Amino acid sequence: MLTPFIEIIFTMGYLGFFLYTIVVGTFIPLPTQLILLPAGFLASQGRLDIFTIIMVTASGATLGATINYFLAKEVSKRFISDEKNRKIEKFFQKYGRVSVALAPLTFGLGQYISIPAGMAKMDLRWFLPLIFLSNALWNFAMVMLGYMFGQDAGSKTIYLVGFGTLIMILTISLFVYKEFKSY
Numbered sequence: 001m002l003t004p005f006i007e008i009i010f011t012m013g014y015l016g017f018f019l020y021t022i023v024v025g026t027f028i029p030l031p032t033q034l035i036l037l038p039a040g041f042l043a044s045q046g047r048l049d050i051f052t053i054i055m056v057t058a059s060g061a062t063l064g065a066t067i068n069y070f071l072a073k074e075v076s077k078r079f080i081s082d083e084k085n086r087k088i089e090k091f092f093q094k095y096g097r098v099s100v101a102l103a104p105l106t107f108g109l110g111q112y113i114s115i116p117a118g119m120a121k122m123d124l125r126w127f128l129p130l131i132f133l134s135n136a137l138w139n140f141a142m143v144m145l146g147y148m149f150g151q152d153a154g155s156k157t158i159y160l161v162g163f164g165t166l167i168m169i170l171t172i173s174l175f176v177y178k179e180f181k182s183y
Contacts, residue, residue, distance in 0.1 A: 006034055014052060018060040025064020025111055025135075032057070033142055040146020053143055058136035061104070065114040065131045072118030085119060092120030100127055104134035 009016035017035055024030050036057065042048045076085055092099070100117055104110030117127055 006038075009035055010038070014056045017053065018056045021057045021060030021135075022064040022067075025061035025066075025114075026068050027111060027115070029111070032061075032139065036139055036142035037146035040143035040148075043143065044147045050140075050143055050147070054136050054139050057139045058132050061110075061135040061139070062128060062132040065111065065135075066128070068111070068114035069118035069122075069124075069127065072115040073121060076119040080119065088116050089120045092117065092122050096120060096122045097126055097130060100130045101134050104131065104138050110135065110138065 009020045012019070017039065020030070020035055021032065024032050036053070039048055039053050040050070043050045043053065076088075096117060100113055100122065103113035114127075114131065
C-alpha cells in the first residue's frame with residue numbers, strides 16, 4: 001500500500017526525504033524506518049550521503065514538530081482548561097527538556113512530544129535544538145542499521161528497535177508514572 005508512495009519519495013531524493021519527515025514530525029503516524037533503512041542501504045552503495053540524509057530528515061522532523069508545537073499552543077488556549085494547562089506547564093518546567101530530548105528516541109512517541117511542549121509554551125530556544133538533535137540521533141541510528149544490514153535491515157531492525165524501544169518505553173513510563181503520581 002505504501003510502496004508507490006515510498007517510491008515517489010525516493011524518486012524525489014533528498015527533497016522527498018525532507019517532505020516525508022515533515023509529515024512524520026507532525027501527528028501523522030508514519031514510520032521513519034520506511035525511508036531511513038533503504039536510504040542507509042543506498043548510502044552503503046555510495047548512492048546517497050549519510051550526513052545529508054541525517055541533516056535533511058532531522059530538519060524535516062523538526063519542522064513537523066514545530067507545526068505541532070504551534071497548533072497545540074493555539075488549541076490549548078481555546079479548548080484546554082487553565083488548570084490542565086498549569087499542570088502541563090509545571091511538568092514541562094521540571095522535565096520538559098528531558099522529555100523533548102528522549103521522546104524522539106522512542107518508537108511511536110517522538111512526533112507527539114511537541115504537543116505538550118506547545119501546550120506548556122516550552123521555550124523555543126530549548127525545544128528546537130533538542131528536538132533536532134534527538135531526531136538526528138534517531139535518524140543516524142536507523143540509517144546506520146540500513147547501512148550495516150543492507151536489504152535485510154527491515155527484518156533485523158524489528159528486533160533491535162523493538163528491544164531498544166521496549167526498554168526506553170518502560171524506563172520513561174516508570175519515570176512519568178512516578179512523577180504524575182506525585183501530582
